[in-house]
Amino acid sequence: MIEVVLAGFLGSLGEFLQPSNLASVFVDGLSKAALYVMIASGLTLIFGLMGVLNFAHGSMTMIGAYLGGLLMVLMVGQASGPGARLLAFFVALAVTFAVLAGIGGVVEVGLIRRLYDRPPVYQILLTFGLTLVLDELVRIAVLFYGMQPTSDWQAALATKPGFLDSSVDLGLVSVPGLDLFEIAFGAATVVGLWAFLTRTRYGLIIRAGSEDAEMTEALGIDVRRVFTVVFALGAGVAGAAGTLLMWDASWAASVPLAADTLLPAFVVVIIGGLGTFRGTVVAAVIVGMTDAVMTWWFQNVVEFTGLPEMTIFLILVIMLILKPQGLFGVEEVGGH
Amino acid sequence: MTLLEVEDAHTYYGESHILEGVSFEVEAGEVVALIGRNGVGKTTTLRTILQLTPPREGRVRYRGEDVTGRETHEIAEKGVGWIPEGRRIFSQLSVEENVRVAVPEGRNVESAVERAFETFPDLRDHRDRDAGNLSGGQQQMLALSRGLVGDNDLLLVDEPSEGLAPLIVERVAEALAAAADDTTLLLVEQNLPLALDLADRFYVLDNGQVVDEGNADETSADDERLRRYLSA
Numbered sequence: 001m002i003e004v005v006l007a008g009f010l011g012s013l014g015e016f017l018q019p020s021n022l023a024s025v026f027v028d029g030l031s032k033a034a035l036y037v038m039i040a041s042g043l044t045l046i047f048g049l050m051g052v053l054n055f056a057h058g059s060m061t062m063i064g065a066y067l068g069g070l071l072m073v074l075m076v077g078q079a080s081g082p083g084a085r086l087l088a089f090f091v092a093l094a095v096t097f098a099v100l101a102g103i104g105g106v107v108e109v110g111l112i113r114r115l116y117d118r119p120p121v122y123q124i125l126l127t128f129g130l131t132l133v134l135d136e137l138v139r140i141a142v143l144f145y146g147m148q149p150t151s152d153w154q155a156a157l158a159t160k161p162g163f164l165d166s167s168v169d170l171g172l173v174s175v176p177g178l179d180l181f182e183i184a185f186g187a188a189t190v191v192g193l194w195a196f197l198t199r200t201r202y203g204l205i206i207r208a209g210s211e212d213a214e215m216t217e218a219l220g221i222d223v224r225r226v227f228t229v230v231f232a233l234g235a236g237v238a239g240a241a242g243t244l245l246m247w248d249a250s251w252a253a254s255v256p257l258a259a260d261t262l263l264p265a266f267v268v269v270i271i272g273g274l275g276t277f278r279g280t281v282v283a284a285v286i287v288g289m290t291d292a293v294m295t296w297w298f299q300n301v302v303e304f305t306g307l308p309e310m311t312i313f314l315i316l317v318i319m320l321i322l323k324p325q326g327l328f329g330v331e332e333v334g335g336h
Numbered sequence: 337m338t339l340l341e342v343e344d345a346h347t348y349y350g351e352s353h354i355l356e357g358v359s360f361e362v363e364a365g366e367v368v369a370l371i372g373r374n375g376v377g378k379t380t381t382l383r384t385i386l387q388l389t390p391p392r393e394g395r396v397r398y399r400g401e402d403v404t405g406r407e408t409h410e411i412a413e414k415g416v417g418w419i420p421e422g423r424r425i426f427s428q429l430s431v432e433e434n435v436r437v438a439v440p441e442g443r444n445v446e447s448a449v450e451r452a453f454e455t456f457p458d459l460r461d462h463r464d465r466d467a468g469n470l471s472g473g474q475q476q477m478l479a480l481s482r483g484l485v486g487d488n489d490l491l492l493v494d495e496p497s498e499g500l501a502p503l504i505v506e507r508v509a510e511a512l513a514a515a516a517d518d519t520t521l522l523l524v525e526q527n528l529p530l531a532l533d534l535a536d537r538f539y540v541l542d543n544g545q546v547v548d549e550g551n552a553d554e555t556s557a558d559d560e561r562l563r564r565y566l567s568a
Binding site for chain 1: 413
């Protein structure tokens with residue numbers, strides 16, 4: 001009996017290790033990592049500077065998906081060519097980023113700012129309550145227009161240019177065009193945020209404020225205004241992530257997207273070491289790769305498709321046991 | 337000219353009453369030491385001036401202007417620098433970035449960094465290292481240079497010699513004496529000989545009040561009057 005299982009396992013392992021399979025799992029992992037980094041980096045920036053765990057982050061991604069989808073549906077017709085669709089996507093992306101950044105700024109100034117001096121549970125309750133309100137508002141709006149809030153928005157999915165649905169031949173493997181698009185998108189976001197944080201004076205101030213807000217303030221810097229800017233930036237990135245997910249059939253615009261993105265985002269942020277951008281990028285790659293490997297095994301060997309999602313929580317548990325402060329975390333972050 | 341004036345400041349942490357009516361003045365160009373035992377409110381006095389912990393009663397005036405209740409960054413912009421207890425350098429930023437972030441908006445950053453490295457050549461050799469990896473003495477030099485590049489007219493210096501080896505303390509004292517040529521200093525220091533050596537005048541704090549004051553040049557570190565307030 002054991003021999004049979006073992007032989008089966010070794011056979012599967014041999015198949016998994018075939019270069020073409022490894023390569024396609026690798027690309028799949030990268031595209032998943034790109035999505036994880038998109039949904040988590042806004043969360044980590046906000047936590048790093050303000051110590052606020054923004055439970056409304058997933059809702060902002062979800063609103064970004066609907067808003068991006070709405071703009072796409074309005075701009076793209078049956079006859080639109082792939083170039084026009086791609087152009088429309090970047091317009092939708094810019095608008096979504098700006099709108100969500102505006103919402104983030106208003107939320108910070110109007111609500112969260114009053115609670116910085118209180119224990120963290122106040123901010124958690126506030127942002128959690130905000131999530132309930134935002135999700136319900138979107139649900140009402142979606143129902144009003146005669147759509148199902150819990151199922152994927154097909155009309156938005158259909159605005160994708162055809163070439164993202166077809167596969168691209170990379171020699172060893174052929175890869176879904178959308179995967180490559182997501183990888184490029186995630187990489188551009190990481191490079192952009194990294195350059196902003198390390199190459200600009202504003203980024204320097206954010207990093208200083210993340211470590212010691214009081215000392216930064218005493219150097220003559222208006223840290224409160226920096227808080228607003230970073231909250232807006234984090235919300236804007238969440239919205240941009242939503243616009244990207246709106247095209248991906250395994251996510252897509254729907255109200256449950258809020259919770260579906262919030263949990264993995266938290267996992268990635270915690271594994272990376274709360275509030276460090278570098279840690280979040282590395283954690284997203286680890287989680288993305290593990291997810292891709294597990295997806296292959298559970299689709300090709302053990303047919304149980306619910307399990308890959310569980311494995312990312314398994315990584316979290318292992319991380320919390322081995323290194324509770326996360327990969328790049330320091331003992332105390334977010335204090336001020 | 338009176339640069340700084342603290343008048344009857346009452347400051348609380350939560351419900352505990354730390355400063356119970358502190359009043360004193362600092363003239364432009366002076367070095368003034370605040371001395372007293374642990375926990376009598378010296379650090380709180382500096383935090384009160386910066387409005388990090390604003391007083392519930394009383395006033396803080398800077399250049400004759402009432403700054404009570406203003407935001408800390410506004411006070412810093414007016415030229416008040418803080419070299420806090422425990423240095424509080426940004427350990428995850430590089431040494432150079434620590435200096436850069438302290439240069440006020442609109443000033444020439446490169447020349448300010450250059451000035452800091454001329455004053456503390458040690459720091460130049462480590463400019464790209466994470467500041468958290470510096471020795472305690474180097475961190476104090478970095479905290480000092482952060483205060484110096486801020487173009488401050490008043491530096492609030494809290495326990496600069498704390499936790500440093502005697503040889504390093506000497507170098508910190510030299511750097512402070514040099515800084516005092518261009519800047520007014522308000523110095524909190526446990527090391528009484530050092531405080532009296534640097535200062536022109538001193539105030540003694542006890543139980544949240546100013547209980548004595550004097551001229552530093554006429555007072556020795558084993559003065560009976562001071563001993564009474566400083567011995568535990």
